[in-house]
Amino acid sequence: GAGVSQTPSNKVTEKGKYVELRCDPISGHTALYWYRQSLGQGPEFLIYFQGTGAADDSGLPNDRFFAVRPEGSVSTLKIQRTERGDSAVYLCASSSYGGSTDTQYFGPGTRLTVL
Amino acid sequence: GNSVTQMEGPVTLSEEAFLTINCTYTATGYPSLFWYVQYPGEGLQLLLKATKADDKGSNKGFEATYRKETTSFHLEKGSVQVSDSAVYFCALNPKAQGAQKLVFGQGTRLTINP
Numbered sequence: 124g125a126g127v128s129q130t131p132s133n134k135v136t137e138k139g140k141y142v143e144l145r146c147d148p149i150s151g152h153t154a155l156y157w158y159r160q161s162l163g164q165g166p167e168f169l170i171y172f173q174g175t176g177a178a179d180d181s182g183l184p185n186d187r188f189f190a191v192r193p194e195g196s197v198s199t200l201k202i203q204r205t206e207r208g209d210s211a212v213y214l215c216a217s218s219s220y221g222g223s224t225d226t227q228y229f230g231p232g233t234r235l236t237v238l
Numbered sequence: 239g240n241s242v243t244q245m246e247g248p249v250t251l252s253e254e255a256f257l258t259i260n261c262t263y264t265a266t267g268y269p270s271l272f273w274y275v276q277y278p279g280e281g282l283q284l285l286l287k288a289t290k291a292d293d294k295g296s297n298k299g300f301e302a303t304y305r306k307e308t309t310s311f312h313l314e315k316g317s318v319q320v321s322d323s324a325v326y327f328c329a330l331n332p333k334a335q336g337a338q339k340l341v342f343g344q345g346t347r348l349t350i351n352p
Contacts, residue, residue: 127281154338156338156339156340158340163344163345164344164345165242165327165329165342165343165344165345166282166327166340166342167342168339168340168341171338171339178338179338179339182339214281214282216282218338221338222338223269223270223289223331223332223333223338224270224287224289224331225338226284226287227284227340228283228284229274229281229282229283230281231280231281232281
């Protein structure tokens with residue numbers, strides 16, 4: 124079956140611009156996660172959705188970052204007033220129910236470059 | 239807090255060599271432990287997991303045992319192949335109420351030479 128998909132695969136923007144990154148989880152998965160991976164590092168947690176609600180947004184670095192999942196399926200990560208330090212690969216993952224033993228399935232990522 | 243420390247890479251081995259990648263963790267409770275792998279040009283995928291102490295996860299010839307007493311989850315394989323070349327990430331899920339995030343180590347790049 125289809126895995127997690129993310130669009131676009133690459134995004135180049137200028138400092139100060141607004142960007143939206145999209146994640147399409149595995150069908151039927153109620154839990155959705157966003158992570159950020161900088162070069163040479165492991166992914167860092169940003170936010171976790173259970174259904175339509177953000178159950179844990181403790182990883183969002185500041186109020187320029189926001190994410191939504193209005194119908195409990197597709198999610199959009201929104202970054203306002205982008206900065207060069209926001210350049211990274213943004214990963215989305217989904218899991219069937221969000222438990223601590225549940226396997227998270229990752230998408231291919233969106234590589235964001237802020238010039 | 240919760241954290242994962244992995245053996246620093248890169249690691250380079252010859253085909254059929256024995257592999258160990260060390261992973262230790264710090265957690266406030268009894269986390270679930272995972273190894274993820276990222277092959278060149280591909281996304282992260284689960285390699286194996288263990289959800290309680292003394293559990294052994296295994297897949298594709300790789301094994302790791304959840305050792306609570308040493309807070310470790312070392313990855314091992316008896317005979318590596320060129321196709322095992324990838325970046326390996328150790329991770330934990332802290333099992334905290336309402337928080338289902340994965341906490342990752344920095345990754346270990348493995349290269350296997352024929």
